[in-house]
Amino acid sequence: MQIGLESSFQKRILMGATCALAAIYIVLAALPFLAERLASRSDLRRLQLATRLDPGSAEYAHRLGRYFDLVRNDPASALTEYQRAVQLNPHDSRYWLDLANSYQLLGDLPSQADAIEKSIHYDSKTPDVAWEAANLYLVQGQTDKALQQFRTVMEGAPDMSLQSLQLCWRIQPDVDLLLRDVVPPKQAAYEMFLSLLMSKQQTEGTVKVWEALYGLHETVSLPRVFEYIRYLLDQKAVRDASRVWRQATALLKMSAYLPSSNNLIVNGNFSLPVLNGGFDWQYNKQSSVSLTLDPGDSHGGHRSLSIAFDGPGVDDAGIYQLIAVQPNTTYSFSGYYKNGEIEGAGGLRFGLQDFYNGQALYESDELNDGTFWKNVFGDFTTGPDTQLLVLRVRRSPPGSPLRGRLWIDDMRLVEKSTGGPS
Numbered sequence: 411m412q413i414g415l416e417s418s419f420q421k422r423i424l425m426g427a428t429c430a431l432a433a434i435y436i437v438l439a440a441l442p443f444l445a446e447r448l449a450s451r452s453d454l455r456r457l458q459l460a461t462r463l464d465p466g467s468a469e470y471a472h473r474l475g476r477y478f479d480l481v482r483n484d485p486a487s488a489l490t491e492y493q494r495a496v497q498l499n500p501h502d503s504r505y506w507l508d509l510a511n512s513y514q515l516l517g518d519l520p521s522q523a524d525a526i527e528k529s530i531h532y533d534s535k536t537p538d539v540a541w542e543a544a545n546l547y548l549v550q551g552q553t554d555k556a557l558q559q560f561r562t563v564m565e566g567a568p569d570m571s572l573q574s575l576q577l578c579w580r581i582q583p584d585v586d587l588l589l590r591d592v593v594p595p596k597q598a599a600y601e602m603f604l605s606l607l608m609s610k611q612q613t614e615g616t617v618k619v620w621e622a623l624y625g626l627h628e629t630v631s632l633p634r635v636f637e638y639i640r641y642l643l644d645q646k647a648v649r650d651a652s653r654v655w656r657q658a659t660a661l662l663k664m665s666a667y668l669p670s671s672n673n674l675i676v677n678g679n680f681s682l683p684v685l686n687g688g689f690d691w692q693y694n695k696q697s698s699v700s701l702t703l704d705p706g707d708s709h710g711g712h713r714s715l716s717i718a719f720d721g722p723g724v725d726d727a728g729i730y731q732l733i734a735v736q737p738n739t740t741y742s743f744s745g746y747y748k749n750g751e752i753e754g755a756g757g758l759r760f761g762l763q764d765f766y767n768g769q770a771l772y773e774s775d776e777l778n779d780g781t782f783w784k785n786v787f788g789d790f791t792t793g794p795d796t797q798l799l800v801l802r803v804r805r806s807p808p809g810s811p812l813r814g815r816l817w818i819d820d821m822r823l824v825e826k827s828t829g830g831p832s
Contacts, residue, residue: 454482468498472505479508485515496528503533507542514549523550530559537567541574553581557592565594575606585615589622597628604634608641616641617650624657632662636687643732646766648797652734655689671824674733674741675801678821679711693729697721698812701729707817709746709783714819717803719752719812727758727803727816732765733823737796740826743772744787745818749780752814758805760786760821765798773804777816789826 457474464470475491478484492509499505510525526543533539544559560574578592585607593599600623607615620638623630635658642651659667667676667690676690680703684691693701698721705713717727735741745760752758757776763769772790792799803818 466498468495468502468505471495471498472502472508475508475512479512485512488512489516496525500528501532503529503536503539506532507539507546510546514546519550522546523552535562535566537563537565537570540566541570544574544577548577548581557582557588561592561594564592564599565596568598571599571602572606575603579606579610585612585618589618595622595626597623597626597630600626601631601634604638608638611645613642613645613647613650617647620654620657624661627661630658630661632658632685632687636685639688643765643798646797648734652689658688669733674735674823675731675821678745679708679819680713680715681711689732689734691729691731696724696728698724699728701727704817707748709748709819711819714748714817717816717818719754719814719816721813722811723808724754724805724812725808726805730800730802733762733799733801735792735796735799736825737792737794740789740791741823742787742789742826743774743821743823744785745774745821746783746785747777747780747819748783748817749777750815752778752812752816754810754812754814758803758816760818761802761804762790762799762823763802764793764796765800767793767795769793769796771796771799773806777803780816783819 454477457470457477461467461470461474471491472495475488475495477488478491479488482488489509489512492505492512495502495505496509506525506529510522510529513519513522513525526546529539530543540559540562544556544563547553547556547559557578560578563574564571575588575593578588582588582592588603593603600619604616604619604623607619616638635654639651639654642648642654656668659665666682667685667688669676669689677684680691682690684693684703686692698719700718700720702716702718703713704716707716708714715729717729743760743762747760749758757778759776760772760774761770762772764771771792772788774786774788777784777786801821801823803816805812
């Protein structure tokens with residue numbers, strides 16, 4: 411019987427100890443959960459209680475530091491918590507960056523620099539970290555280090571590249587330096603840099619960036635090529651625009667769109683799709699004019715361009731081509747046309763003008779009585795400053811209603827010394 415009593419007492423002791431240990435375990439297990447709940451509230455008292463409940467949590471110390479930093483505007487108290495956070499977990503770059511910012515606010519620049527270096531050491535490739543580090547370096551006046559970090563941003567975060575480029579250009583507007591040390595050798599980055607320089611009217615710089623882009627030997631965006639050529643022509647950089655067109659068509663395997671000594675007019679027989687840009691045909695939509703490629707009727711190839719007129723306000727056919735030429739040079743033009751019945755005053759003509767000053771250099775006879783294919787041709791000499799021509803189908807005089815259809819085909823322009831109309 412005594413043995414039974416002792417056994418029962420021991421069982422009660424064991425059960426009590428077990429319950430106590432279970433209670434302690436439950437409390438200990440609940441503390442982190444409770445601390446997390448408290449730390450999730452933007453309240454100083456709860457944040458401080460969370461750090462006491464889980465003093466080994468670097469994250470809670472960091473949250474408390476940010477509270478002092480952003481809510482209380484108390485950099486000294488924030489500094490203490492950030493220091494504790496990096497001691498508990500020195501591998502989190504966010505902690506080091508916030509610590510660096512507190513050092514900056516307190517005027518401790520050497521410690522700020524050390525904290526920035528630590529953040530980069532522990533996370534050298536993350537764009538967000540590089541962005542923060544770059545901006546802190548800018549505040550310190552360490553331009554070279556800031557530029558290195560902006561390169562990391564552009565390499566890893568294309569959506570942040572434009573903002574990075576804008577800042578880099580503001581602090582160091584040197585195309586050669588930025589190409590060498592900052593802008594990563596990628597098509598998207600080069601195209602973005604090209605657009606930025608165009609917006610700044612930095613024509614010489616755009617040429618350097620284009621050469622870098624071309625040097626990648628990758629397929630380029632045709633709309634971006636059109637945009638750049640328009641920019642160069644607006645700047646009267648005709649030679650640069652012509653070179654860009656040659657290089658772009660090589661990258662895009664579109665050499666058929668190149669002018670040649672046999673014909674400076676691109677796609678003069680409309681055998682190729684009309685690109686509406688560069689040095690191919692371009693067109694403006696007009697309510698009274700319809701343009702179509704007609705495979706059912708052509709002079710010598712596979713199709714022609716059909717132009718239908720039906721309404722008032724017609725000044726030209728709405729299609730044109732820009733042609734790079736030499737000044738003080740004689741050229742021969744020829745072209746073929748055919749028409750249906752055209753009603754309305756004012757005849758249609760082929761016309762070539764100086765693109766920049768508008769001087770008329772050649773105008774054909776009226777394109778009349780062409781129920782079968784007819785040829786027009788003539789010579790003209792460019793002016794001393796002429797670099798770029800525009801070829802149009804013009805109407806003279808313009809303005810009154812015009813109805814009917816015109817087909818054009820096989821247009822050719824050559825230097826007088828290299829050949830004549832065919």
